[in-house]
Amino acid sequence: MDLSALYTELILEHSQKSEHKRQLKTSTCSERGHNPSCGDDITIELLVEDGKIVDAAFTGSGCAISQASTSMMIDLIKGRSAEEAQTLANIFLGMIKREISSEAELELLEEAIAFQNVSNMPARVKCAVLAWHTLTEAMKEL
Amino acid sequence: MDLSALYTELILEHSQKSEHKRQLKTSTCSERGHNPSCGDDITIELLVEDGKIVDAAFTGSGCAISQASTSMMIDLIKGRSAEEAQTLANIFLGMIKREISSEAELELLEEAIAFQNVSNMPARVKCAVLAWHTLTEAMKEL
Amino acid sequence: MLSLDAIRAQFPALTQKVYGKPLIYLDNAATTQTPIDVLVACREYKEKSNANPHRGAHYLGVQATTLYENARNKVAKFINAASSQEVIFTKNATEALNLVAYSYGMSKISQDEEIVLCISEHHSNLVPWQMVAKAKGAKLRYLYLADDYTLSWSEVEKVITEKTALVAIAQMSNVLGTVYPLKDVISYAHEKGAVVVVDGAQSVPHLQTDVQALDADFFAFSGHKMYGPMGIGVLYGKREHLEAMPPFLRGGEMVEYVEEQVTTFNELPYKFEAGTPNVEGAVGLAAAIDFLEKISLEDVKAYEDGLTSYALGKLQEVPYLKIYGALDAKGRGPVISFSLEGCHPHDVATIVDSDGIALRAGHHCAQPLMRYLGAPATSRISFALYNTKDEIDACVASLKGVRRWLGHGS
């Protein structure tokens, strides 16, 4: 197992201090997601105007993987439409399940492509996908 | 396994038609004993006068071993005192459990010594001892 | 189909001798022997992947989890469940049926509703329902059998009514061998608004199982009767029921959040699996399914039907022998109960045992049926895919000597 492919500098940076780890003053929707068995517990807030995610943030605690994944996700979706965000979530989840491997699609994930290795680590898959599932749930409220 | 040591002529005779298989007109005590798992189900009746078993009989159904054992037991205890009957029951049960092996004691069982082989047949032990346990229970009422 | 010799070679237990005679094992309805692939799978699990599943973030924990969940997926496919979340591992069919009785029965069945059982039910699909009926003030009603040991449609229409909340019935009787027309019974029960609990303990090793085609609400079976290990069983339940039911056993794994006073529960199927599961049992069951599917259940059935037909014919030639069950292999499985006039089944078993032949004597955990049949006990032979006509011949020959041993002449 190659740890350096998992705990990359990028992932560590995001996990340790994320500019997105804060509370929104006003939000359109928010959703709590958790993995009871490992203790990951995050809440995602979105501010959506005219179908566009104008602001997003998260709070909560968890392992480096879940924290970094959440942070990078917010990087990626901020400023996009809810539809685009859902598409990206689908690509991310597809990548982890190894159902999507087209370079072109994966590139849309930008930095979050760093989690591709997690698809080989069944014990950590739940950590990586938590934010993206939570996002999907949150957007159902829109 | 030697079947002929189990299904001896004596045992078969007792199992097929026993003079003791009948109902007493009057009885001092009676007890039902059963092995639910194999279907043996007998009722033993005793007529005890002045501490002496003046008459005894049984009804019910079961395998050759349980029927013969019951019949021989009644042969043996009729006319004896309740104490003597209890001693004989203890010897019989001790023989089957292989706790008693003294020839002198075993000879007191007379024909019922025919069941000694059953101590090698765990599957049939319950059949052989049913009557004797039932007798013990019955005599507790005296 | 594999050759019979090749199949038998996979069962180490079949090569043993008892009292110096080759074992002839005809007690398969009680438990089957185990093929080498299953033994090896269990052993390999213990040597290479043993860990507590769902708990470890370490290599072996992941291995154990993967093997356990793969076994669940295999079971789901084997019985054609819509989702593996509908497959719950238990220790045996009995626990599976108790799970339904405690969780569904105790919460959904009300006073004056009726629970319908077949008179041939095994105690494991009967005593739990007596408990529910008593606790909830419901009524227990029975489907009785016709003289030919089948369930008539008029009986179904008479007993299953609008009042019926639940029908619990085995797909195949472990005494008579009768295979009940469950598809029709289930569809009729559904029309009346009842759910149906199918006890598949006897049918699964012999018939292709398709819980969706049956439209069963619940379906229970045991690994040890289908060439798998002891200590593992399965409850299938339709998702809609399982979602709505309270948990049964409580403890590790089946929870989401536990606070001092209250707990929320895990999602399916974990909600119903408390404590460390029997991973090696599940792995062995998966190997047993592989074994069965390599041969194909169609071929198994064809072969076993042949054995049953042959045995029914031969047994009828034995003087004083009476068969309890249909005399034709159609509509029945490879389980044949009988009595020998004047001979107690227990004595019959002992006598044929001395020839190395294992058959079963007793009430077969179906006392209400025995009472209905008017027989306190019967003898029973039951076949698996490894039995042979030669074994049947040997058994019949041995049976022919029984009355002589018991002093009834020849």
Add this chain to the structure above:
Amino acid sequence: MLSLDAIRAQFPALTQKVYGKPLIYLDNAATTQTPIDVLVACREYKEKSNANPHRGAHYLGVQATTLYENARNKVAKFINAASSQEVIFTKNATEALNLVAYSYGMSKISQDEEIVLCISEHHSNLVPWQMVAKAKGAKLRYLYLADDYTLSWSEVEKVITEKTALVAIAQMSNVLGTVYPLKDVISYAHEKGAVVVVDGAQSVPHLQTDVQALDADFFAFSGHKMYGPMGIGVLYGKREHLEAMPPFLRGGEMVEYVEEQVTTFNELPYKFEAGTPNVEGAVGLAAAIDFLEKISLEDVKAYEDGLTSYALGKLQEVPYLKIYGALDAKGRGPVISFSLEGCHPHDVATIVDSDGIALRAGHHCAQPLMRYLGAPATSRISFALYNTKDEIDACVASLKGVRRWLGHGS
């Protein structure tokens, strides 16, 4: 005592490599690895004695019954039960505890009575009691721990009162390693009229068990945590309680007479064992007991205490590491939970796993305790009799690298 090498040689699983590195298995509180004698005993059973016990009048049926009952006798002696009729086989400790909750709890505990648990209980000895409390209108109270992770006598006297109907407590915490002074707690609870259910899942592999000396009313444990197979567990109960309790799981074997509407039940212990038991599991458990007794639990304890002491010392040298539990091996077992500042336990587990080291991260099925400790999760190492100081050194070295991997400098 056997040499360590000789002991390790008996565990095939310990010779494996993970990610090309020798496995260092420190997750023994979750499940232990299995010695060859246990593997062989299970296999031999399947090849030479496999049958449904208590049912067959044939050779294999007798063999299976004998092996199964011998296993029960061995367990009874191992825990010093007064009679083997007080030993009930279950699938795991969780089922054993649920049996007590459903059968004793639901029938004997009444409104406004109190059930007392320790805050460190495993979910398996906690969630069932939440169910009983809720169903019966009883109150659930907790024994909280002192700052040194022990149970103070004043807490015992405060919480266990005349209102207490039942105390459920583990002999050893699976998170803190604390061994509770159960003899005193039980005698005090008895004075107050309460029965005591002991969860021995963690203590049985490490301490000599004597249920009579403890005077426990009930005592539960699992085979797979004491070198035995999965799928087998034990409930010990005092005869007077077991006799007075209603059955739990219902079905084959646990009955006496079954009629259509009513059933009478079998004698102890069969009354509580429904369906085909896990004979191979029981046989494996008996072999595990033989294995432990050959070494002797006294020697096991001495050796493991040495490991615990050594590990506690070494761990305290790891910067930023905090131990949850006593820092002294006295009064505790070989289970050590800790946290590394700034590192989530799940990441810790992944990082040491890459060095071939299996430890556990999470709430360890003790969420109320985690909340009480103020830690959402911890890392945990736990020893068995086959672990070594070298393995501890390797683990400590690996732990020292964790913060660097997670970007916290060295």
